[in-house]
Amino acid sequence: MFTFGVGIRFLMEDNEYEIRKIEGQKVELENLSYNKVLQTKTMEYLLEKWKKNELIFKGNLEKKKNKNTLEEFSLLPEKKKEEARRRYKILKPVLDGEVLRSEINEYLRRLGVGRTQFYVWKKKWDEMEDIRVLVPNDKGPKSGSRNKEVVKIIEEVVEEFCYSGENHTDVSLHGELARRIKNINELRTDEDKINNISITQFRREKKKLIDQYRVDQVKLGSVEANRRRVGTTKEVLTTRPLERVEIDWTPAHIMLINPATGKAERPNFIYGIDKYTGYPLGFYVTFDEVNTAALKQCLLHIIMPKQYLKELFPDVKNEWITYGKPEVIVLDNASVNESLDFEDACLQLGIEIQYTKVASGNQKGTIERGFRTLNDRYFHSMFGTTFSNPQEKGLYDSQGKACTTINTFIYMVHLMLVDDIAQSHSEKRKGTPADLWQKALEFNPHLSFPLTQTVDDLKLALMSGLATRKVQESGVMIEQEYYNSSSLMELRTKLNAKYTNKESRYVRVRYDLADLREVYVWDEFKGYYIKAIQTGLERRGITYPEHVLERKLEKAEGKNPNAEEETLNKAEVRHKIQKLQETDAKVLVTKRRNSDKSEQVEENDDTNLVGISGLEWSEGDQPIALVAPLKVHSENKPDLKHTTTSSNKKINKRSNNSKVSPNSKK
Structure with a gap:
């Protein structure tokens, strides 16, 4: 975590600054990127910059890059999260000063944790103070290199003997493990036999599996077990803000x-x-x-x-x-x-x-x-x-x-x-x-209130909106509004190129239920979340944080109050259109039949309205033309029987033997 204190450095407006002095709400800054010029800003100004993601605590930029690539902790497999919690539980007494440096070796010996491994965990934690750095890495040697069947048998031994209330030494439990492995191997070939593990390895696996709270419940009772888990019941005195x-x-x-x-x-x-x-x-x-x-x-x-x-x-x-x-x-x-x-x-x-x-x-x-x-x-x-x-x-x-x-x-x-x-x-x-x-x-001038390195780090850890969406040309849709950015379109291009299956092109979207102006989309190629901005902000006149309930209210207000009546009206219009089409179809069939029976078509008026048959449209004595008139003159009027469809030509094949091209009359 980071605070605004003397000596802290941060990046703002492409310049690096260091805090030289703090007097109340006034902060004196030294611009390290421009001749070490001194500037004075208010604490409110700096907080607003951090909130807009325009101020990033310097710390370690490589650390920030690595942190961005860490997968979201809540979405990791439960086994990985459980192991990370176990490692943090081991580190915490040392981090809080409950275990002194001179007591660490004895503390680790009682837990069965290697000293080298402990300091690897501690170094990672000191660099980032983020539980995700304690998550086991898939690369390199895996716990699966030891026989998974052995771990399963250890689980059975722990469940049967460790929660019954009696005391069983690790040596006796390891012997029980060996006995069970022997019984299983008697029914297997040499290639399929299970190899036993050493007592040191057994202790490590047992530490991972055992639930100390369940052990304390059986031996000490629920009250004492709860006290050990949550601490003492006496009133806790506080000495500073945010302590509790x-x-x-x-x-x-x-x-x-x-x-x-x-x-x-x-x-x-x-x-x-x-x-x-x-x-x-x-x-x-x-x-x-x-x-x-x-x-x-x-x-x-x-x-x-x-x-x-x-x-x-x-x-x-x-x-x-x-x-x-x-x-x-x-x-x-x-x-x-x-x-x-x-x-x-x-x-x-x-x-x-x-x-x-x-x-x-x-x-x-x-x-x-x-x-x-x-x-x-x-x-x-x-x-x-x-x-x-x-x-x-x-x-x-x-x-x-x-x-x-x-x-x-x-x-x-x-x-x-x-x-x-x-x-x-x-x-x-x-x-x-x-x-x-x-x-x-x-x-207490040294008292400060911790913040994350960037505001995005804090939001991604706590904002609770979560959805799976497909990236479309307009972006991703959340609560009936689209969100887009250049980074999102770049992600869409990569997804379309990599996946042929449309279902694989869906992405994970995180958003703040109290501020729907922007969302965060997981980029599997970059390994971190990218930001997308609501495209309808200007149209909707939104300049402030928008609560998800406000969006639901807007959706409710936009609901059509006459939806049922409108649906019936559309159905009636479609019905009338269908009737008009059926009328035209009947007239056309009649004309085609008459043209097949007669060798000569009767003379029609010079002007016909095309498009609406059998209906007269007039207002007073003046006709209303709804479509462009088709001029047909008697001297070059086509023979209708020769403009029929190909299907009619096949049906009237005998009459086609003597047909004449319309142009031949010229």
Whole structure:
């Protein structure tokens, strides 16, 4: 992770800068690319540049290139992710300082991990701080070089003996492995026999397979096993912002108009608060069930800088000054929160997750009080409120009174959080959240809030929109709008050249549910995501982040209210057209029959209307010509029996023996 601190270098506007001094919100920069000229910028200016992907922390450009080629962690095979988590679990006590340098050798010996291998993992982590660097590489020697059947037998031994409660030494378990291999080999030929492995190899495989939490549950009980997994139950004291962030969700005590259905429904409100200052950090609103996608969107809003207030919500007086990566996130034990997908995203960003015990709201009292404040102070006094309980609600018609749209609700929440909650004095903390946040920076100049090297790194880790699309000439379509770029068209050309099967030309698309102005498309040839911009921004007048619910609302508003009537009208028009064609067909057949029976065609008028037969079109005494008239003069009028179709010529073969060319009459 990267921060704006003295000595930090970054690239901006094709120049390299180094931060020389920070005084409050003013940052003194040295332009290393242009005679070391000193410039002064505001912190807000630099954050806006980072948010627009126009500022990239220098760090190591080769590191950035390598990081781009790493596959998305959540989409990797589960075995690879599990091994990466195991390696991180081994590294973490050393990274956190719980295991001192002098204790590392003994620590690794107890785990059965090689010293060389450990330092290879640590070096990779120190370079990128991204769990994806710990994913096993497919190249080189593979664990599959050892017999897969042996690993399967070890799994059976561990499952049978390690979770029963008794103590079994590695030597005895290795002996059990040898016994089972011997029994299997007795029924095989010499070529098919399984080779046993050494006890050292056995210990390594056992460490990969064993679930220590299950072992602790049997031996120590669930309470102690949970304590060992999530830490101590005593209150955790915080000393700085973002050290501990509490996130939770609940159905809001108000009914809003769901743009997808047009009905009044209760939305789910996901909310995050900083424990040290009590400052609201971010939120997310959805009418869907709360899942990993919603949690990731809330975390993305928490971390991102929020300079959009004046442009989007001009009635908000104060600035929303919070941003940055939390050190620890506290969640309750709901199953949605324990999703591996969310854990993987946090691991990728270096964020620790702590889960509270069942029915232990006191462990996340900050967020619980935050919900009560919003409900009691605002939601319960708004149109469409559901109140806290049926007794309080009485005969109030929540659904009938509901009139607030999702856009208005989001606007109102910004007013509540930024202009009220963040500015309200707390006797316990002895200050307002905004003051405490600012004072923490003033008293500790070295305190900074981490960001990823680029804004794209953060979005790709947390944005939850995921779809598979075919790259068309107009780009890829997401929520009824096309997205395109030169890089995407280059990818399309390569896909068409490589794959003959159309199904193989589909690509993975990632997008932010709270900002649909751009999407990210996986480029399998370059090994990283490329960006595509919505092509309809100018047409639709979109200059601000567009929520997915706004797109659904626009889609609902564009729905034809007279669709059924229009369908019937089209069917009636098609029916009339068919009748006209049938009339023409009957007239033509009649003329052809008469021409076959008669050697001479009766003289017609000099002028015929071609195209509509058997109908008179007139307005008063003046005829209305709907098509161009065909002039036919008697002296060169063609014989109709000689202009029939080839099929008619075959049917009337006997009459064709004496036919004469029309031009011969001249």
